[in-house]
Amino acid sequence: MDRWRRPGLARGVLGGVAGFAVGALPIVAAAQLGADIKPGHGLALGYIGAQVGWLLGLGALRFWTAWALGRAADPVDQAAAHGRAGDWTRYFRFTTDHKVIGLQYLITSFVLFLTAGLLAMVLRLELAQPGRLMDGDTYNTVMSTHGIVMIVVALIAIVGGLGNYFVPLMIGARDMAFPKVNALSYWLLPPALLLIVANPLLGGFDTGWTAYPPLSQQANLGQQAFILTFITLGVSSIISAVNFLVTVARMRAPGMSLTRMPIFVWALTVTTSIVLVATSVVAAGMTMLLFDRLLGTAFFRPSAGGDPILFQHLFWFYSHPAVYVMAVPAFGAVLEVVPVFARKPLFAYRLAVLSFIGIGVLSFMVWAHHMFVSGMADYFHIPIMITTELISVPTGIVFLSALGTIWLGRIRFATPMLWVFGFLWNFVIGGITGVFLADVPTDLALSDTYFVVAHFHYTIVGGMVYGLFAGTYYWFPKITGRLMDERLGRAHFWWFTLAFNATFLPMFWLGLQGMRRRVADYPADLADVNLWTSVASSTIALSTLVFLVNAIRSWARGPKASANPWRAHTLEWQVASPPPVENFEHLPTVTAGPYEYGVSASGPVIRPGGATGH
Amino acid sequence: MTARRDLAVAVAIWAVLSAIGVVVVLGTQILPVIASREAEVVNGAFVMLTVASVPILMLVVVPSAYSAIRFRASDDDETDGPPIHGHRAFEAGWVVVSLVLVIGLAAFGTIGLLEIRGGPDADLEVRAESTQWAWEFAYPDLGVRSKELVLPVDRRVRITIVSDDVLHSFYVPAFGIKQDAVPGRVTYLHVTPTVTGTYGAQCAELCGLGHTKMVAGVAVLELSEFEAWVAEQQPQQP
Numbered sequence: 001m002d003r004w005r006r007p008g009l010a011r012g013v014l015g016g017v018a019g020f021a022v023g024a025l026p027i028v029a030a031a032q033l034g035a036d037i038k039p040g041h042g043l044a045l046g047y048i049g050a051q052v053g054w055l056l057g058l059g060a061l062r063f064w065t066a067w068a069l070g071r072a073a074d075p076v077d078q079a080a081a082h083g084r085a086g087d088w089t090r091y092f093r094f095t096t097d098h099k100v101i102g103l104q105y106l107i108t109s110f111v112l113f114l115t116a117g118l119l120a121m122v123l124r125l126e127l128a129q130p131g132r133l134m135d136g137d138t139y140n141t142v143m144s145t146h147g148i149v150m151i152v153v154a155l156i157a158i159v160g161g162l163g164n165y166f167v168p169l170m171i172g173a174r175d176m177a178f179p180k181v182n183a184l185s186y187w188l189l190p191p192a193l194l195l196i197v198a199n200p201l202l203g204g205f206d207t208g209w210t211a212y213p214p215l216s217q218q219a220n221l222g223q224q225a226f227i228l229t230f231i232t233l234g235v236s237s238i239i240s241a242v243n244f245l246v247t248v249a250r251m252r253a254p255g256m257s258l259t260r261m262p263i264f265v266w267a268l269t270v271t272t273s274i275v276l277v278a279t280s281v282v283a284a285g286m287t288m289l290l291f292d293r294l295l296g297t298a299f300f301r302p303s304a305g306g307d308p309i310l311f312q313h314l315f316w317f318y319s320h321p322a323v324y325v326m327a328v329p330a331f332g333a334v335l336e337v338v339p340v341f342a343r344k345p346l347f348a349y350r351l352a353v354l355s356f357i358g359i360g361v362l363s364f365m366v367w368a369h370h371m372f373v374s375g376m377a378d379y380f381h382i383p384i385m386i387t388t389e390l391i392s393v394p395t396g397i398v399f400l401s402a403l404g405t406i407w408l409g410r411i412r413f414a415t416p417m418l419w420v421f422g423f424l425w426n427f428v429i430g431g432i433t434g435v436f437l438a439d440v441p442t443d444l445a446l447s448d449t450y451f452v453v454a455h456f457h458y459t460i461v462g463g464m465v466y467g468l469f470a471g472t473y474y475w476f477p478k479i480t481g482r483l484m485d486e487r488l489g490r491a492h493f494w495w496f497t498l499a500f501n502a503t504f505l506p507m508f509w510l511g512l513q514g515m516r517r518r519v520a521d522y523p524a525d526l527a528d529v530n531l532w533t534s535v536a537s538s539t540i541a542l543s544t545l546v547f548l549v550n551a552i553r554s555w556a557r558g559p560k561a562s563a564n565p566w567r568a569h570t571l572e573w574q575v576a577s578p579p580p581v582e583n584f585e586h587l588p589t590v591t592a593g594p595y596e597y598g599v600s601a602s603g604p605v606i607r608p609g610g611a612t613g614h
Numbered sequence: 615m616t617a618r619r620d621l622a623v624a625v626a627i628w629a630v631l632s633a634i635g636v637v638v639v640l641g642t643q644i645l646p647v648i649a650s651r652e653a654e655v656v657n658g659a660f661v662m663l664t665v666a667s668v669p670i671l672m673l674v675v676v677p678s679a680y681s682a683i684r685f686r687a688s689d690d691d692e693t694d695g696p697p698i699h700g701h702r703a704f705e706a707g708w709v710v711v712s713l714v715l716v717i718g719l720a721a722f723g724t725i726g727l728l729e730i731r732g733g734p735d736a737d738l739e740v741r742a743e744s745t746q747w748a749w750e751f752a753y754p755d756l757g758v759r760s761k762e763l764v765l766p767v768d769r770r771v772r773i774t775i776v777s778d779d780v781l782h783s784f785y786v787p788a789f790g791i792k793q794d795a796v797p798g799r800v801t802y803l804h805v806t807p808t809v810t811g812t813y814g815a816q817c818a819e820l821c822g823l824g825h826t827k828m829v830a831g832v833a834v835l836e837l838s839e840f841e842a843w844v845a846e847q848q849p850q851q852p
C-alpha cells in the first residue's frame with residue numbers, strides 16, 4: 001500500500017475522485033434544499049474539485065504548498081522530481097525534466113491522434129453511402145469530438161512535444177526556465193482530456209468544435225465537458241507560453257544571439273507569443289458561455305438582449321491565431337530540417353524570421369474571415385479580406401526560404417526530407433484554397449461547405465502533420481538513441497501522402513457541388529465520390545500503422561544512433577543520443593550560426609565550451 | 615554558368631506548365647449550376663482566382679520537383695552545397711510580387727462584394743423564416759406564406775432572414791450565395807434569379823439534430839407563372 005502514501009498517479013486518481021465529491025457536494029446539498037440546480041452545476045464544481053484533488057494527489061503542487069506553509073525546500077525531493085536517466089517511472093509521474101515532459105506531450109498527442117482518427121473513420125462510415133446508419137445526435141457527437149480532439153492534437157503535439165524537448169537543447173540550456181510550471185502545464189491536461197473523450201457518456205454535444213450559441217446553450221451536458229476542457233487547455237497553454245518565452249529570453253547559452261537562434265526556436269517564440277495574447281480572450285468567451293448555461297447570464301442569449309455574434313468574435317479572435325499556433329511550429333520544423341538535408345544554409349534566414357513575426361502580428365487582424373456570412377456589418381468584410389490575403393505574403397516567404405535552400409543543394413532524401421517535400425506540396429494547396437475563402441465573393445458560395453473541410457485539412461495536415469512527421473523522423477534518433485527504419489519511413493510517407501490526397505482532394509469538388517459540412521447525409525448524385533472518400537480515408541488509418549510499427553520496433557531494437565547521425569549543426573546534436581538528464585555537462589559557447597553548411601567544411605561549428613573537448 | 619542554366623530551364627518549365635494549367639482551368643466549369651446574377655459574379659471571382667492560382671502552384675511544384683531530380687546527391691556523398699545565405703534582389707522581388715498580387719486580388723474581391731451586396735432596390739421582398747428544423751417563406755407584400763421558395767425570373771429579390779431559435783444559414787447553391795440567420799437580428803441577401811427551374815435551399819449552419827434535413831425547395835418561374843402561383847396561394851376572396 002506504499003503507493004498510496006507517496007504522491008503519484010494512484011494517489012492523483014484517488015484525489016481526483018475525492019475532489020469531485022467535495023466539489024459536487026454543495027450542489028447536491030443545495031438541490032436537497034430545493035434550489036434550482038442543474039446537473040451542469042455539479043459537473044462544473046465537481047470538475048474544479050477533481051482538478052485540485054488530482055494535482056494535489058499527484059504531487060504537482062507540493063513544492064508550492066510547502067513554500068506557502070513556510071517549510072524549507074527539500075533538495076532531495078526536488079532532485080527526485082527531475083528524474084534519473086533510465087528510470088521509466090519518471091514518465092508516469094510529476095517529472096520536471098523538459099525532455100520527459102516533451103515525450104509525455106508527444107505520446108499523449110499521438111494517442112489522441114489515433115482516437116480522433118478512429119472517430120473520423122466512424123464519420124466516413126456514415127457518409128460512405130446516402131441514407132443514415134446512426135441517429136443524428138450520435139453523428140453530431142462523433143463529428144464534434146473528432147474536431148475538438150484533433151484541434152487539441154494540432155495545438156499541443158509540436159509545441160508541447162517537440163518544443164519542450166528541443167528548445168532548451170537548441171539554445172544550450174539545461175532545462176526550461178520554470179521546470180515545475182512546465183510539468184504542471186502537462187499534468188493539467190489528463191483530467192480535461194479524459195472529460196472530452198468521455199463526453200458521449202454525458203450526452204455528447206452537437207455544435208462542432210466551434211460551439212456557437214444559442215445551440216451550445218441548449219446542448220447536452222457533453223457541451224459543458226467541452227467548455228471545461230477548452231478552458232483547462234487554455235490555462236495550460238498560457239503558463240506553458242510564459243515558460244517558453246522566459247526560457248528563450250533568459251536561458252540562451254553564451255554566444256547564442258537572436259540571429260544565431262535556430263529557426264525552430266524562433267517559430268516557438270512567435271507561436272507562444274500568439275498563445276499568450278490570444279488564449280485568454282477565448283477562455284473569457286467560453287466562461288461567459290458557461291455562465292449563460294449555468295448562472296442565468298445572457299451574454300449570448302438573444303431572447304434576453306445578448307448577442308450570439310459576440311461569441312463568434314471572441315471565439316475566432318483566438319481560433320484564427322490558433323491556426324498559426326498549429327502551423328508556425330511546423331514551418332519551424334520544416335525549415336530546421338531543410339538545410340540539414342540540402343546541405344546548404346537556410347535561405348533568407350532573417351526574412352524567414354521576420355515572416356514568422358509578420359504572421360504573428362497579422363494573425364490577430366484576420367479572425368472575421370470566418371464570419372463573412374454571419375451577419376456582421378458589410379463594410380467590415382473589406383479590411384478583413386485585405387488582411388487575410390496579406391498574411392499570404394509572410395506565409396509565402398516560408399516557401400521562398402525552403403525552395404531557396406534546396407535549390408543548388410546536395411539533397412539527401414532521408415525520410416525527414418520526404419516529409420518536407422510533402423509539406424511543400426500539400427500545404428501549398430491549403431494556402432491557395434485559403435485565398436478562395438478569404439475572398440468574399442467566393443466565400444459566400446464556399447463557406448460552411450466541404451470545400452472548407454478540404455481546405456483546413458490541407459492546412460492542418462499538409463502543414464502541421466507533415467511538419468510534425470518531418471520533425472519526428474528527424475529527431476527520433478536524438479530522442480531514443482536509435483535510428484528509424486528508412487524503408488518503412490518511405491513507405492509511410494508515400495502511402496500517407498497518396499491516401500491523404502485521395503481522401504481530401506475530392507472534398508473540394510463536393511464543396512463546389514454545394515455539399516454542406518457537418519451533415520450526416522447528402523443527395524444521391526454525390527454518392528460515388530463520398531464512397532471513394534470513405535474508402536480512401538480508411539487507408540490513411542492503415543498508413544499510420546506503418547509509422548506505429550516503425551516507431552515501436554526502432555525504439556526497441558533499431559540500430560544505435562550516434563550523437564549526430566545527420567551531421568547537423570545545431571546544438572541538440574552536439575550531445576549524446578539520448579541527451580543526458582541535464583543536457584550539457586558544461587554549457588556550450590556558441591561561435592557561429594546554426595546553418596553554416598558549406599562554410600565550415602567539417603561538420604558542426606558549434607562546440608561545447610569548457611574543457612570537455614568532445 | 616550551369617546555375618544560370620538551371621534557373622532558365624526551371625523558369626521555362628514553369629511557364630509552359632502554368633500556361634497549360636490556365637488553359638485547362640478556363641475550359642473547366644467551376645460552379646456546377648449558375649442560376650442567378652450573384653452566382654455569375656461569384657463564378658467570375660472563381661475563374662479569376664483559379665487562373666491566378668495556377669502559376670503560384672507551379673512556383674512551388676516546379677522548383678521543388680526540379681531540385682529533387684537535378685540536385686539529388688547520392689547517399690554516400692558527404693559534401694555540402696554552396697554557402698548561399700540568401701539573395702537580396704530575389705527576396706525583395708518575391709515579397710513585392712506577392713504583395714502586388716494580393717492587393718490586386720483584394721481589389722477584385724471588393725468589387726465583387728459591392729456587386730453582390732450593394733446595388734439597386736429590390737422588386738420583391740421575401741422573408742425566410744428559419745426554425746429547428748424547417749424553412750418557411752413569407753411574402754409580406756403579397757400576403758402569402760409557403761414552405762417552398764418561389765421566385766420570378768429576372769426580378770431582383772431581397773430575402774430577409776430571421777430565426778427564432780438558433781443560428782441557421784440560408785444557402786441556395788444554384789444562387790451561389792448564403793447568409794446566416796441570427797436570432798435577435800434580421801439579416802438579408804439580394805438575389806436575381808436568371809434561369810427558371812427547380813433548385814434546393816439548405817441550412818448551412820450547424821443547428822442541431824435535424825440540421826441535415828433542414829432543406830426546402832426553390833422554384834424559379836416566368837413572371838406570369840409566378841403571378842398565377844401567387845393568386846393560387848392568396849386566401850380566397852369571400
Ligand SMILES: [Cu+2]
Nearest residue numbers: 320323367370
Ligand atoms: Cu481563420
Ligand SMILES: [Cu+2]
Nearest residue numbers: 782817821828
Ligand atoms: Cu438550421
